[in-house]
Amino acid sequence: ESLGKIMAALEALNILDNTCIILTSDNGYFYGEHGLSLERRLPYEESVRTPLIIRYPGAISHPGQDDHFTLSIDYAPTILDLAGIAIPAWMQGRSLVPLMQGPVKDWRQSFLMEYYSYENPMPWLIDTDYKALRKGNYKYIRWYKYQDRDELYDLESDPYEMHNLVHEPNMKSLASEMKTELAQAAAEAMGLN
Numbered sequence: 001e002s003l004g005k006i007m008a009a010l011e012a013l014n015i016l017d018n019t020c021i022i023l024t025s026d027n028g029y030f031y032g033e034h035g036l037s038l039e040r041r042l043p044y045e046e047s048v049r050t051p052l053i054i055r056y057p058g059a060i061s062h063p064g065q066d067d068h069f070t071l072s073i074d075y076a077p078t079i080l081d082l083a084g085i086a087i088p089a090w091m092q093g094r095s096l097v098p099l100m101q102g103p104v105k106d107w108r109q110s111f112l113m114e115y116y117s118y119e120n121p122m123p124w125l126i127d128t129d130y131k132a133l134r135k136g137n138y139k140y141i142r143w144y145k146y147q148d149r150d151e152l153y154d155l156e157s158d159p160y161e162m163h164n165l166v167h168e169p170n171m172k173s174l175a176s177e178m179k180t181e182l183a184q185a186a187a188e189a190m191g192l193n
Helices: 002-012 072-082 169-188
Strands: 021-024 052-055 110-115 130-135 138-143 149-154
Touching: 002 021, 021 072, 110 169, 130 169, 138 169, 149 169
Parallel strands: none
Antiparallel strands: 021 052, 110 130, 130 138, 138 149
């Protein structure tokens, strides 16, 4: 309703089609999934998958839903690109404008997620510190601070991440490959390793 009022005001000023509107969220929350409530720091889809809607008729020649991996670090480069401002070389992330203009071949195929805390902000959980890799339909999670535990999920067949495949005999090769890729991605990241 509030967004409708904003859009009506922009329309009344005759600037709606020359205004970029971006709707997103910084994170999701758990409402009972995985036995958790109101948490946002964990690597499960309920927390990491966030909405992103961009409306800018002048810049979007390929409207619709896109399944490429986009991250919050892409927002600033996208806004600068849409505004016609050069993206600084030091800025992480990629402009999403190419995705809005048609099919893109050269896009990220995987991404790193990580969380580290000096103190456990969720004492009801055994471990909160992790590194995780999302690649295609798979997600590999490595919990490392208080326990040495790995998880592997096929998000196509198990979108709620309920069946850990890391010890399944037919998944050993994939688990090993993703563990190696996760270590490489973490080593390349600028944060703590």
